[in-house]
Amino acid sequence: MREGSPQALVELVRHLDQGKIDRYAQVSGDHNPLHVDPAFAARSQFGGTVAHGMLLLAYVSEALARAWGRRWLEGGRLRARFRAPARPGDALTVRVLPRGDASCQVEVLDGRGQVLVSAEAEAPSSPPQKGGDTPG
């Protein structure tokens, strides 16, 4: 955890590789070559393949389900911005930081602590439950 950052409610760790990106492309039908074609992606501004934003948000959604349980599934709200790409080989940490009873700040960080996704989330009523670290 970064120095001075508040206590995370939940941290979820996922190790990204090209196989996981390919599997997400298959299930989502999003075969954008930025995600699945190393030759195409090498010519892009990223210099290599990157994960789908929706895959990163799936990790965020699971972390919020751990924090809030069914309240997230039944009435959660999320606003997310993609700030930097997640690449094969990245060790991703989804950190859910409490901000009041029904509101959280969420970050997806790479192994160097760079924020890849920043988000705000809300869930209806009653305070979130305390969750633990869960390596992926």
Added chain:
Amino acid sequence: MSRPGLHQLPKGYRFAPVSYTLDDDWVESYLAATEDTTTPALEPSAVPPLAVLALAVRALLEQARLPEGSLHLSQEMACQRLPRRGETVVAEAAIVSRGERQGWVLLGIELSVRGSRGEVVVSGRATLGLPAREEGP
């Protein structure tokens, strides 16, 4: 007839509603691909809300192509109720904003997924960056 590129569609464009089923096999594949063990542990019949959105996008992209090199810039989402395996839903979407800057088209797409009684299950808004010109073959 070939599908238009998303970047060619005007502001105000409405996609034709698409009906699809949150099929058990597909949900299992989605949970495996996203390594989600939490949602089924909370409620075995539940479908992750992001899965509902992902499937809606997949269905809508049968009407318009996502240009190669497109970027997902931001995403908003609201869950209105628990989506369940096996239910049939209808996705509706419209382009609510469109701008061009430095060779990119910035597109805002609002999407809602409704249940069999017409109630909203999940809604969202995506902002995409699309190359204004696609690479040739």
